[in-house]
Amino acid sequence: MALRGDAGVALAFGAQRVKVYDLPPVNAAEPYVVIGEDAVDPLVAEGFGGVQVLTSLHVWSRTTPPGFAECKAIAAAALDAVAAIDAVDGWRLDFDPTAGGQRFLPDADGLTAHGVLTVGWTASPA
Helix, strand or coil, rough: CCCCCCCCHHHHHHCCCCCCCCCCCCCCCEEEEEEEEEEEEECCCEEECCCEEEEEEEEEEEEECCCCCCHHHHHHHHHHHHHHCECCCCCEEEEECCCCCCEEECCCCCCCEEEEEEEEEEEEEE
């Protein structure tokens, strides 16, 4: 997987193991990344059988003292890693840096930082 094997993501996780889930286990220890919601919409153009793909990445971090530095570092590394993905399962991917956004939110517990990244690609059959 692109995130687990990326050197920049590993560096952002520091001495901790890189954890990437599609559904995190109950009581998963931070930091970790969750590959979340997807939206796939057809792109209508003559002769183009492509789609636009939007995916959410959630970054969860807990540091002492609480703060966003680790969360933002992991988010930046994850964004760089997914931007480099150019093909998957017979599809050519063109990263669209304008398709998404980033939000960083404090969790209700007052200790956990939550980053939400929306990333997008235009995908066409390879």
